[in-house]
Amino acid sequence: MRRVLRYRNFLVREATRMKNKTAGLLMETGAEYDKQRVHGTRYFDALLGRLEDIPDSVLDLLRLTHSNMKVFDSNQKKPLSALSRHPGLKKRVELLMTIQGVGETTALAWALEIDDPGRFSSIKKAVSYCGFCSAQHESAGKGHRGPLSKQRNKHLQTMLIEAAKLAPRWNPSLAWVYDKERSRGANKNQATLAVARKLVAYLLCVDKTGKPFERREAQKDLD
Numbered sequence: 089m090r091r092v093l094r095y096r097n098f099l100v101r102e103a104t105r106m107k108n109k110t111a112g113l114l115m116e117t118g119a120e121y122d123k124q125r126v127h128g129t130r131y132f133d134a135l136l137g138r139l140e141d142i143p144d145s146v147l148d149l150l151r152l153t154h155s156n157m158k159v160f161d162s163n164q165k166k167p168l169s170a171l172s173r174h175p176g177l178k179k180r181v182e183l184l185m186t187i188q189g190v191g192e193t194t195a196l197a198w199a200l201e202i203d204d205p206g207r208f209s210s211i212k213k214a215v216s217y218c219g220f221c222s223a224q225h226e227s228a229g230k231g232h233r234g235p236l237s238k239q240r241n242k243h244l245q246t247m248l249i250e251a252a253k254l255a256p257r258w259n260p261s262l263a264w265v266y267d268k269e270r271s272r273g274a275n276k277n278q279a280t281l282a283v284a285r286k287l288v289a290y291l292l293c294v295d296k297t298g299k300p301f302e303r304r305e306a307q308k309d310l311d
Contacts, residue, residue: 089174090200092167094243099164106157113150117142127157171196186300187290189255189262197247198291205295214292219245220285252284261303262286 107127114121119139125131132154136147171177172192177199184195208214215221219240256263265286269279294301 089171089177093171093196093200096164096167096171097243097247099160103157103160103164106153106160109153110150110157113146113153117146127154129154129158168193168196171200180295183294183298183300184291187287187294188259188301188303189257189287190251190291194247194251197244198295201241201244201247202295205292208292211289211292215285215288217241217244218248218284218288220248220281220288248284248287249280252280252287255287256283259303 111123111126114126117139119135119142121135122131126135136150139147172181177196180199181192181195184190184198185192202208202214202217205214208217212221217240219242252262256266262283266279266283269282270276274282290301
């Protein structure tokens, strides 16, 4: 199942590459288009119909790239749907999704890459496994972190970073973590990593206890 999910993620990356290639070809020819609608079939067909002074070879490349994008995008949905319905994963994924900002793909990635959450005796060890640990250095009374460790589960690290970029929009506690780091002078990437570490803590807690996530109002400012 882990292999299936990783292959699905490969298809998503290929679909994104095809979308970027389509946009690149259009920009090379100086064509004007709606960025929000260009990958829709109806709009794309209408766009090609009104393009002028564009070589036929470029039009063929645009059709081929768009067709490939649709194939990759369609096929990536099938394994995701099958995994989400798997009886051994369904309940676990539903519990993980009680965390605001955690979607189906993130929950599946966590469940399949972590396997047994009991093998992590602490949040720190889980954070390290996900690749969000770095050495802490101090110089002249000022502390700073070194680069992230290369010993990590890169598949899970990638998924959690992507989730951490969006999760603050839906989870007030994670939004507070992000804003706190930014107020301390951290850049956007550093703040996102702080959110990812907190997200690991939430995921591990829910996964080990088997209980839905609950945001405690009394502790939100102390989180």
